[in-house]
Amino acid sequence: QVQLVESGGGLVQAGGSLRLSCAASGGTFSIYAMGWFRQAPGKEREFVAAIGWTGASIYYADSVKGRFTISRDNAKNTVYLQMNNLKPEDTAVYYCAAKFWAASRSRDDYNYWGQGTQVTVSS
Numbered sequence: 001q002v003q004l005v006e007s008g009g010g011l012v013q014a015g016g017s018l019r020l021s022c023a024a025s026g027g028t029f030s031i032y033a034m035g036w037f038r039q040a041p042g043k044e045r046e047f048v049a050a051i052g053w054t055g056a057s058i059y060y061a062d063s064v065k066g067r068f069t070i071s072r073d074n075a076k077n078t079v080y081l082q083m084n085n086l087k088p089e090d091t092a093v094y095y096c097a098a099k100f101w102a103a104s105r106s107r108d109d110y111n112y113w114g115q116g117t118q119v120t121v122s123s
Contacts, residue, residue, distance in 0.1 A: 001110040004026035004096050009117030012086055020081040021095030022114055033057075033103040034072060034079040035110055038092035038119075045095065046066070049081060050103035057103045064090075086121045093118050 008020040022034065037052035049070040050059045058070060069082040079096060094117050097110035104110070 002098050004098060004112055004114035006094065006114045009094060009119045011120045011122065014087055014121055014123050016086050017078070017082070017084045018086065018118075018119060020083065020094055020096075020117060022079045022081075024077045024079075024098060025080065026102050027098070028079075028111075029077040030074045032071075032098040034100055035097045035099070035105075035107075036070060036074040036079075036081045036094060037093045037097060037107055038090075039116075040092040045107055047105045047107065048094070050105060051079065052073060052103040053101050059103055059105055061105075083119070086119075088121045088123045089118060091121050 003026045003123045006022050031053050032054045036048040037045050038048050041046040047061050050069045051072050067085045072079045098112040099110045105113055
């Protein structure tokens with residue numbers, strides 16, 4: 001069983017930056033693909049970014065491409081989401097998720113989820 005704990009959320013002004021972290025425990029982190037998803041009030045949980053188990057495959061939602069960067073440090077069992085040039089529409093609870101091997105854009109493919117961290121971007 002894999003446990004995921006997100007951190008790094010907070011309140012930031014538009015144009016600012018945040019770095020989210022997701023620490024994994026209880027499994028073999030190096031064989032998991034990791035994803036970031038977000039859910040705004042009244043909306044469905046949506047894909048943000050994903051990285052495969054080797055780090056070679058990386059996917060982004062069009063809405064964050066060029067502003068967000070996903071990375072992983074297998075030595076620290078941690079995946080990161082660097083978010084730059086934040087916009088008010090990025091406001092949401094951000095969740096990390098894990099699945100075996102290949103990265104995916106579909107939330108239904110992920111087996112393990114964290115509790116989420118709130119990101120609020122003021123205009």
